[in-house]
Amino acid sequence: MKAITVKQPGGADQLQITEQPIPNIKSDEVLIRVKASAVNRTDIVNRESSGGYLDTPILGVEVAGIVESAGVNTTLEVGTRVMGLVNGGGYAEYAVMPANCAMEIPAHLTFEEAAAIPEVFLTAYQTLFWHGQLQEKDAVLIHAGGSGVGTAAIQLAKQLVDAKVITTAGSQKKLDFCNNLGADICINYKEQFFDEEVKRITNHVGVDVILDFIGASYWERNLNSMKVDGRWVLIGVLGGAEVHNVNLMALMGKRIKLIGTLLTPRSNDYKSKLTADFVVNALPFFATGQLKPIVHRVFPLHEVQQAHIHMEENKNIGKIILRVDETMKNA
Amino acid sequence: MKAITVKQPGGADQLQITEQPIPNIKSDEVLIRVKASAVNRTDIVNRESSGGYLDTPILGVEVAGIVESAGVNTTLEVGTRVMGLVNGGGYAEYAVMPANCAMEIPAHLTFEEAAAIPEVFLTAYQTLFWHGQLQEKDAVLIHAGGSGVGTAAIQLAKQLVDAKVITTAGSQKKLDFCNNLGADICINYKEQFFDEEVKRITNHVGVDVILDFIGASYWERNLNSMKVDGRWVLIGVLGGAEVHNVNLMALMGKRIKLIGTLLTPRSNDYKSKLTADFVVNALPFFATGQLKPIVHRVFPLHEVQQAHIHMEENKNIGKIILRVDETMKNA
Numbered sequence: 001m002k003a004i005t006v007k008q009p010g011g012a013d014q015l016q017i018t019e020q021p022i023p024n025i026k027s028d029e030v031l032i033r034v035k036a037s038a039v040n041r042t043d044i045v046n047r048e049s050s051g052g053y054l055d056t057p058i059l060g061v062e063v064a065g066i067v068e069s070a071g072v073n074t075t076l077e078v079g080t081r082v083m084g085l086v087n088g089g090g091y092a093e094y095a096v097m098p099a100n101c102a103m104e105i106p107a108h109l110t111f112e113e114a115a116a117i118p119e120v121f122l123t124a125y126q127t128l129f130w131h132g133q134l135q136e137k138d139a140v141l142i143h144a145g146g147s148g149v150g151t152a153a154i155q156l157a158k159q160l161v162d163a164k165v166i167t168t169a170g171s172q173k174k175l176d177f178c179n180n181l182g183a184d185i186c187i188n189y190k191e192q193f194f195d196e197e198v199k200r201i202t203n204h205v206g207v208d209v210i211l212d213f214i215g216a217s218y219w220e221r222n223l224n225s226m227k228v229d230g231r232w233v234l235i236g237v238l239g240g241a242e243v244h245n246v247n248l249m250a251l252m253g254k255r256i257k258l259i260g261t262l263l264t265p266r267s268n269d270y271k272s273k274l275t276a277d278f279v280v281n282a283l284p285f286f287a288t289g290q291l292k293p294i295v296h297r298v299f300p301l302h303e304v305q306q307a308h309i310h311m312e313e314n315k316n317i318g319k320i321i322l323r324v325d326e327t328m329k330n331a
Numbered sequence: 332m333k334a335i336t337v338k339q340p341g342g343a344d345q346l347q348i349t350e351q352p353i354p355n356i357k358s359d360e361v362l363i364r365v366k367a368s369a370v371n372r373t374d375i376v377n378r379e380s381s382g383g384y385l386d387t388p389i390l391g392v393e394v395a396g397i398v399e400s401a402g403v404n405t406t407l408e409v410g411t412r413v414m415g416l417v418n419g420g421g422y423a424e425y426a427v428m429p430a431n432c433a434m435e436i437p438a439h440l441t442f443e444e445a446a447a448i449p450e451v452f453l454t455a456y457q458t459l460f461w462h463g464q465l466q467e468k469d470a471v472l473i474h475a476g477g478s479g480v481g482t483a484a485i486q487l488a489k490q491l492v493d494a495k496v497i498t499t500a501g502s503q504k505k506l507d508f509c510n511n512l513g514a515d516i517c518i519n520y521k522e523q524f525f526d527e528e529v530k531r532i533t534n535h536v537g538v539d540v541i542l543d544f545i546g547a548s549y550w551e552r553n554l555n556s557m558k559v560d561g562r563w564v565l566i567g568v569l570g571g572a573e574v575h576n577v578n579l580m581a582l583m584g585k586r587i588k589l590i591g592t593l594l595t596p597r598s599n600d601y602k603s604k605l606t607a608d609f610v611v612n613a614l615p616f617f618a619t620g621q622l623k624p625i626v627h628r629v630f631p632l633h634e635v636q637q638a639h640i641h642m643e644e645n646k647n648i649g650k651i652i653l654r655v656d657e658t659m660k661n662a
Contacts, residue, residue, distance in 0.1 A: 215579045234583055241580040248546045249572040251591035252565055258589040260582035 003058045003092035004304050006047050012308040014047060017301075020058060022094045027071040030099050032082065034065040035111035037090040037301070039311050039320040040119050040148070041236070042264045047308070060090020060322075061264050063097070064105060064114035074099035081105040083114040085122065085263075085271050091304060093324055100272030103279055106286045109293065116148075116293035116319035117286070122271075123263045124153035124211075125278050127233045129160075131259045132209035139164040139207040141198060141225055142183070143214050144238070146174035146317040151181060151294040153211055156282060158182035159290045166201060168194050177317050181294075195221035206230060216240030223250055231257045294318025300325065334389045334423035335635050337378050343639040345378060348632075351389060353425045358402040361430050363413065365396040366442035368421040368632070370642050370651040371450050371479070372567070373595045377419075378639070391421020391653075392595050394428070395436060395445035405430035412436040414445040416453065416594075416602050422635060424655055431603030434610055437617045440624065447479075447624035447650035448617070453602075454594045455484035455542075456609050458564040460491075462590045463540035470495040470538040472529060472556055473514070474545050475569070477505035477648040482512060482625040484542055487613060489513035490621045497532065499525050508648050512625075526552035537561060537585075547571030554578075557587055565591045625649025631656060 003020040025031045037060045046059055064083040070076045082102040089095045105114040127149075128134045140157050144150045145167030157163040159182070166185040167178045175186040185201055187194045198207060206227035212218065217239030226232055251258065263271070285291040296316040299307040301324045311320050334351040356362045368391045377390055395414040401407045413433040420426045436445040458480075459465045471488050475481045476498030488494040490513070497516040498509045506517040516532055518525045529538060537558035543549065548570030557563060582589065594602070616622040627647040630638040632655045642651050 234579060237579050237583070241578055243577040243579060244575055246574040246577045247572055248565060248568050248574060248591070251589070252568070252593055254591065255593060255597075256591050258582070258591075260579070260585065260587050260589075262583055262586060266586075 001093040002301075003089075004060070004301065005057045006059065009048055012047070012305045012312070015059075015304050015308060020092065023056070023089065023096045025069065025071050025096050027073040028099055029096050030070045030074055030076050030082070030102060031068045032063055032065040032086075032095050032097050032102075033068040034063045034090065034093055034095050034324045036064045036115035036298075036324060037092075037095075037322045038062055038115045038119065039307050039322065040264075041311070043091075044308060044311065056088040058089040058092050058095075060092070060095070061085060061088065062115060062118040063090045063095050064111040064117075065095070065324075067102070068094065071099065076102055081111070081114070083118055084275065085118050087268070091301060091322060098268045098272060100268070101275050103275060103283060106283070109286065112295055112298050112321045112323060113293040115321050116295045119263070120148040120152040120319065121156070121282065121291075121293075122274055122278055123149050123235065124156050125282055126263060126274055127211055127235055127261060128153055128157055128209065129281075130274070130277075131233045131261055132211070132231045134161055134163055134209050136161045137163065138209060139166065139202055139205075139227070140209040140211065141194075141207045141222075142167045142211045143218065144236075145169045145178040145183060145186065146171075147213065148294070148316075148319045149211075149213065149235070150178070151318045154178055154181045154183045155291050159285050160282065166198060166207065174317055193221065194218075195224035198225040202227070209233065211235065213237075214239035216243045219243045219246070223247075223254075223256075226254055226256055229255050231259060234258060234260045235262065295321055297321070298323050332424040333632075334420075335391070335632065336388045337390065340379055343378070343636040343643070346390075346635050346639065351423065354387070354420065354427045356400065356402050356427050358404040359430055360427050361401045361405055361407050361413070361433060362399045363394055363396040363417075363426050363428050363433075364399040365394045365421065365424055365426050365655045367395045367446035367629075367655060368423075368426075368653045369393055369446045369450065370638050370653065371595075372642070374422075375639060375642065387419040389420040389423050389426075391423070391426070392416060392419065393446060393449040394421045394426050395442040395448075396426070396655075398433070399425065402430065407433055412442070412445070414449055415606065416449050418599070422632060422653060429599045429603060431599070432606050434606060434614060437614070440617065443629050443652045443654060444624040444626055446652050447626050450594070451479035451483040451650065452487070452613065452622075452624075453605055453609055454480050454566065455487050456613055457594060457605055458542055458566055458592060459484055459488055459540065461605070461608075462564045462592055463542070463562045465492055465494060465540050467492045468494065469540060470497065470533055470536075470558070471540040471542065472525075472538045472553075473498045473542045474549065475567075476500045476509040476514060476517065477502075478544065479625070479647075479650045480542075480544065480566070481509070482649045485509055485512045485514045486622050490616050491613065497529060497538065505648055524552065525549075526555035529556040533558070540564065542566070544568075545570035547574045550574045550577070554581055554585075554587075557585055560586050562588045562590060565589060566593065626652055628652070629654050
């Protein structure tokens with residue numbers, strides 16, 4: 001089969017189409033004929049790093065496609081349209097998925113739309129509800145509102161618990177988009193100090209939960225924005241990893257829970273529990289249209305280099321999708 | 332009644348015996364004839380600070396004594412021997428206690444012993460189990476093993492969930508004491524790098540929970556000692572509050588929960604829930620002798636200045652108790 005691997009750790013130009021064996025499945029796995037995958041920042045980190053934590057040389061941590069064959073200890077039927085997390089190997093014509101990570105695709109969604117769901121919606125669900133313990137009517141500050149996880153988190157916070165959603169982004173276009181997704185307050189971080197806005201909006205109480213993709217450069221302002229007993233979920237360091245002055249008394253005084261987390265390196269057991277919880281509590285909202293996958297742009301898989309560059313330029317609102325189709329055969 | 336108040340924010344010499352009115356109780360409170368109180372670091376902070384978060388000018392956040400009168404919405408009988416948290420006002424002949432914070436004193440314990448229980452055992456219980464989610468057989472690193480909370484935490488971790496208890500202290504006397512309390516590994520932080528010992532002992536896995544009273548000066552070594560998915564509970568900054576280089580990627584990579592917390596400023600509702608949970612799950616172990624209050628030294632209340640200086644000299648193992656007795660009448 002055709003698949004995307006990395007020549008040498010480095011830039012997008014290191015991505016190449018190679019011929020790889022169709023992978024074997026274990027008894028609790030299914031083989032997916034991939035129709036679409038999606039680009040995630042973890043793919044870029046993996047592309048650049050020499051090690052990488054995944055077993056396969058093929059990039060990609062989520063797919064949508066059709067069950068081609070199923071292990072003996074699974075209940076999924078061949079032919080079922082599914083989407084879900086994979087432990088690497090998503091940028092390919094076939095991929096292995098733990099059966100417990102497979103979610104049936106809601107009938108009205110295309111494969112490209114379905115591939116925009118697993119990673120960002122599961123991450124947003126995990127961070128908001130499992131870690132952030134977001135409750136009905138809580139206030140939540142979601143940074144990078146236009147990002148894949150941002151657009152998912154805004155919708156989940158609004159539709160599942162009617163949270164007061166405050167979001168930041170760097171362009172009017174992104175802010176308008178966030179507003180349309182249901183965000184109550186949209187702050188342009190280039191024009192306003194978000195902590196001052198948060199204080200004003202919350203009557204100096206602060207927010208219950210922060211979803212932080214930014215890290216160092218927002219540290220002080222996030223601290224200022226946090227409510228007493230707030231949960232600060234750290235899932236990215238786009239603004240740097242090194243904070244030079246952390247005041248621990250402030251963390252204690254506000255009794256803050258600072259929770260560092262990542263989804264991809266977690267165990268299958270964890271991912272399958274998260275998937276099961278999401279299927280019960282969030283997936284039905286896709287059928288009703290209250291939750292929507294946000295597809296920014298679809299690239300054919302052989303244009304994976306352009307797709308990576310597109311993410312690195314940071315212009316996307318929502319997901320960058322890779323379509324696997326007949327064009328691959330001739331690539 | 333006689334009570335201890337602060338002349339001007341400052342040193343132990345600012346503590347004075349004054350005449351104060353016996354406080355009034357609300358319908359859900361009880362008035363305690365105080366037999367013993369105890370010194371806590373929060374009292375020293377309050378003595379030194381101009382503001383303070385407590386309503387009464389009288390220091391002291393825990394007492395043991397006898398119910399003198401009870402509000403109409405309480406079920407406690409006058410004459411009951413009780414111990415518990417108070418919202419200030421503990422260094423006095425009489426103190427107000429929310430009825431839900433009162434615990435009956437196990438029959439074989441003296442008032443001085445009982446006064447050594449509430450603050451440190453509730454804090455240790457809250458941090459280990461509510462925040463740290465310490466599980467059966469988990470490994471826990473307890474700093475300041477000879478401190479009040481340290482001695483309580485060692486016992487709770489060992490007796491309630493048979494944890495592997497690793498503790499640090501700065502003298503052989505304290506380490507021997509910790510060992511007798513049940514600590515499995517006792518590290519002299521002046522002679523060994525505790526993170527290297529933790530790595531060696533846990534086969535480079537790290538500990539599930541850290542109880543951190545130290546803060547800045549232990550930051551890197553605590554990070555090194557932490558297991559993936561570990562819980563790091565920050566309840567003191569004896570080693571400084573300012574950390575100058577915090578690597579957020581390390582927090583994310585290990586998926587660490589860093590939990591800043593304090594007990595004293597929390598609501599009555601929180602304290603009463605914590606007390607209720609403690610009464611069910613920990614208090615019975617005092618009756619069997621598996622948990623023991625650790626009394627370092629008892630001072631009569633009129634020697635409160637010496638008692639504070641004693642804590643500031645950091646030589647105590649366990650609690651410094653203030654006895655309220657007839658000597659007060661002539662002070």
